[in-house]
Every structure is written in structure tokens, then in C-alpha cells.
Amino acid sequence: MKTKRNFAFVVLLFAALLVLSGYSLIQGNGWEAPPEADKLTNPLQNKVEAARSGKKLFSKNCVVCHGNQGEGNGMAAISLHPHPTNLVSPKVEAESDGAIFWKISTGRSPMPGYSSTLSEEKRWQLVSYIRTLQAK
Ligand code: HEC
Structure with a gap:
């Protein structure tokens, strides 16, 4: 049960990182x-x-x-x-x-x-x- 939750957490973390890095690519250095x-x-x-x-x-x-x-x-x-x-x-x-x-x-x-x-x-x-x- 606990490993399952950890796994979900890791997947979520990766998804968040992916979104963030994609965002910074589009936005350049992000100084707005x-x-x-x-x-x-x-x-x-x-x-x-x-x-x-x-x-x-x-x-x-x-x-x-x-x-x-x-x-x-x-x-x-x-x-x-x-x-x-x-x-x-x-x-x-x-x-x-x-x-x-x-x-x-x-x-x-x-x-x-x-x-x-x-x-x-x-x-x-x-x-x-x-x-x-x-x-x-
Ligand atoms: C010590 C080095 C340095 C000096 C001197 C300097 N800049 Fe910059 N400038 C930078 C850096 C580094 C960035 C990027 C900062 C960041 O994105 O966090 C920047 C970013 C900028 C940007 C923003 C670009 C954008 O739209 O994202 C403008 C406009 C700019 N500088 C104009 C100037 C002007 C005009 C001067 C002179 C009056 C000047 N800078 C002097 C280093 C410098």
C-alpha cells in the first residue's frame, strides 16, 4: 500500500517537472x-x-x-x-x-x-x- 502511494508521488513529481521545464522553454528565462x-x-x-x-x-x-x-x-x-x-x-x-x-x-x-x-x-x-x- 505504502509503495503504491510512493510510486504515485514519484509519477506526480515527474509530471510536475515536465510541465515546469516545458514552461521555462517556452518562456525563456522567465523574466516578465x-x-x-x-x-x-x-x-x-x-x-x-x-x-x-x-x-x-x-x-x-x-x-x-x-x-x-x-x-x-x-x-x-x-x-x-x-x-x-x-x-x-x-x-x-x-x-x-x-x-x-x-x-x-x-x-x-x-x-x-x-x-x-x-x-x-x-x-x-x-x-x-x-x-x-x-x-x-
Ligand atoms: C552587468 C551586465 C549587464 C549590464 C551592464 C546591463 N545588462 Fe541588461 N541584462 C543583463 C542580464 C544578465 C540580463 C538577463 C537578466 C535575467 O533574465 O534575469 C539582462 C536583461 C536585460 C533586458 C531584458 C530583456 C528581456 O526583455 O527579457 C533588457 C531590456 C536589458 N537588459 C537592457 C539593458 C540596458 C539598456 C542596459 C544599459 C543601460 C543594460 N541592460 C545593462 C546584464 C546586463
């Missing part, structure tokens, strides 16, 4: 911005000079991890876990401006959050620049 973030819109949208300023900020603050073209292959990338995200991947491309802005602001280890070091305007400039990288 809260739904409210999607409501934020980029006040600098379509302003060419915003992306230009964003490029400078990106070189100074982000290239070391995310790489020159945002592909996640910066100098520090190999030593970091999780690896810096490829910002030109279809997954990130599909995210809203607000979600990307929220992630830049909040950060998640090993990536720092920039809400106290870069003004809101600068963080939107970065979003504008990331969109131009994705369009290439």
Missing part, C-alpha cells in the same frame, strides 16, 4: 515585466535624436554585457549567469516599449537597475535605441 508596464508609452517615440542619445548611453552603460549590437555577447557576458539577454531576439522585439523600460529601470541580478542612475528620459532614449538595433 508586470502587466502595468505595457501601458507605459515612449514619450520620445519617432524622435531620431532620442535614438542617437540612446546609442551613446548604450555604449557607455550596456555594451560591456549586451555587446555592440545588443546581441548579448559583450566582454563580460561569458562570466555572467544568467547570460545577458540578446536584445535583438524576436522575444524582446515582441515586448512592449513599457516592458523594456520597466526592465531597464528595475534590473535583475546580475544586471543593475537604472532608475536611480539614469533619468526617465535617458531610459526612454535607450528603449528608442534598442528599437533601432532590432530594426537592422
Whole structure:
């Protein structure tokens, strides 16, 4: 009787693991911005000079991890876990401006959050620049 229950438990455990690993495959690394973030819109949208300023900020603050073209292959990338995200991947491309802005602001280890070091305007400039990288 007891072995039967143990067996059922093991089967259940495997089923749960299978569901979880399938889920993480679909979701990538599973870092999702809260739904409210999607409501934020980029006040600098379509302003060419915003992306230009964003490029400078990106070189100074982000290239070391995310790489020159945002592909996640910066100098520090190999030593970091999780690896810096490829910002030109279809997954990130599909995210809203607000979600990307929220992630830049909040950060998640090993990536720092920039809400106290870069003004809101600068963080939107970065979003504008990331969109131009994705369009290439
Ligand atoms: C110390 C290395 C490091 C630096 C510097 C860094 N990042 Fe990251 N970034 C990461 C890592 C690692 C992740 C993945 C974090 C995770 O998924 O838990 C990430 C994730 C992101 C994401 C989320 C992608 C997504 O949608 O899932 C964005 C956007 C991003 N970084 C933008 C930036 C920008 C813009 C800068 C510069 C202002 C920057 N990062 C600086 C390491 C870094």
C-alpha cells in the first residue's frame, strides 16, 4: 500500500517537472515585466535624436554585457549567469516599449537597475535605441 502511494508521488513529481521545464522553454528565462508596464508609452517615440542619445548611453552603460549590437555577447557576458539577454531576439522585439523600460529601470541580478542612475528620459532614449538595433 505504502509503495503504491510512493510510486504515485514519484509519477506526480515527474509530471510536475515536465510541465515546469516545458514552461521555462517556452518562456525563456522567465523574466516578465508586470502587466502595468505595457501601458507605459515612449514619450520620445519617432524622435531620431532620442535614438542617437540612446546609442551613446548604450555604449557607455550596456555594451560591456549586451555587446555592440545588443546581441548579448559583450566582454563580460561569458562570466555572467544568467547570460545577458540578446536584445535583438524576436522575444524582446515582441515586448512592449513599457516592458523594456520597466526592465531597464528595475534590473535583475546580475544586471543593475537604472532608475536611480539614469533619468526617465535617458531610459526612454535607450528603449528608442534598442528599437533601432532590432530594426537592422
Ligand atoms: C552587468 C551586465 C549587464 C549590464 C551592464 C546591463 N545588462 Fe541588461 N541584462 C543583463 C542580464 C544578465 C540580463 C538577463 C537578466 C535575467 O533574465 O534575469 C539582462 C536583461 C536585460 C533586458 C531584458 C530583456 C528581456 O526583455 O527579457 C533588457 C531590456 C536589458 N537588459 C537592457 C539593458 C540596458 C539598456 C542596459 C544599459 C543601460 C543594460 N541592460 C545593462 C546584464 C546586463
